Amino acid sequence: MLSNIQAKLLIVDDLPENLLALEALIKREDRTVYKALSADEALSLLLQHEFAMAILDVQMPGMNGFELAELMRGTEKTKNIPIIFVSAAGRELNYAFKGYESGAVDFLHKPLDIHAVKSKVNVFVDLYRQSKAMKQQVEALEQARREQEALLQQLQSTQLELEQAVRMRDDFMSIVAHEVRTPLNGLILETQLRKMHLARDNASAFTLDKMHAMVDRDERQIKSLIRLIEDMLDVSRIRTGKLSIRPSHFDLVQLVSNLLQNFAQQIEAAETEVSFTAAEPVEGHWDEFRIEQVVSNLLTNALRYGGRSPIQVRVYRVDDEARIEVQDHGIGISAENQKRIFQQFERVSAKTVVAGLGLGLFISEQIVAAHGGSIVVESEINEGALFRVCLPIQENGTSDATSE
Structure with missing residues (x-):
């Protein structure tokens, strides 16, 4: 809500009693009023805080209100702060015209109209809050955009990983099928050959030397199969951290x-x-x-x-x-x-x-x-x-x- 945005107001006057009176007039719970007795004090506060608006007395010793306003307009941090001038000088001095030339948004004459001051301050505070809220929304949208981009990149990365995993699985299954088939084909051929010799009662095919050779070939094929299986089991153990x-x-x-x-x-x-x-x-x-x-x-x-x-x-x-x-x-x-x-x-x-x-x-x-x-x-x-x-x-x- 806009009311949750705290607004800071700056009032500058070389007379303490004027500062106290103006503070009492514009102060509320959702506002913080900062007071300065000179332009130098005001500049120090302007560098430390972000103000919703500033009310400047025109006639001050040293740097006057117009000069302070020109400095504010020439500084990036303070150039957009709305300025209202107040003065006890007569209207014939054309201070209002000079104030607008200095970048003021309004000019009030003393004695101040209480309702006018409150109304104008309320307007600029509301504008500040709306601007602040809009800025926060833009920042939130930008943050959401960055998060969506990061999520999209993560999803794309995950998709690539999944595609790679699928390719790896397919390659693995193809390799396994080929590698398992090789020793199995050897065993199958040996079995078929022996069946053929048995069907023909070819006892000479089963001499002791030939039996030794058959057993050796069978053992090599079986060991190949065992090694393939052990390798696959080891990979599974490694992936689950149970090697x-x-x-x-x-x-x-x-x-x-x-x-x-x-x-x-x-x-x-x-x-x-x-x-x-x-x-x-x-x-x-x-x-x-x-x-x-x-x-x-x-x-x-x-x-x-x-x-x-x-x-x-x-x-x-x-x-x-x-x-x-x-x-x-x-x-x-x-x-x-x-x-x-x-x-x-x-x-x-x-x-x-x-x-x-x-x-x-x-x-x-x-x-x-x-x-x-x-x-x-x-x-x-x-x-x-x-x-x-x-x-x-x-x-x-x-x-x-x-x-x-």
């Missing part, structure tokens, strides 16, 4: 050494060599299963992209930090793709999209981060890639933890 981390004390060098022995068949199939360097044991508290998972992902990538070139694996300690490095000399990774490879479902190589869900590095980075560590890559196209895992060495660990 299980169970630290225990072990030697990182021994873990990597054992893992390389388990990778012997894959290394042979990749027609490459892997060298392992570790000067001394590197012991600490980490989740042995999860760290093995990280190193396995890095080795798998090195074998996949290494182009049959030698691979170097190194484990060492720098101060209170354990480091694992896996370096290949294959196709390398561009600077642009280095920013992407740790994202979900990214499987970008130098030239093409390759097999796998594109979750290995994403999961590895999350596992390392859950240990308070980091994983970085250094690479250039056609010059291979170096992945470095940095893990803080904790002398004591908890028996069970969950990544948040």
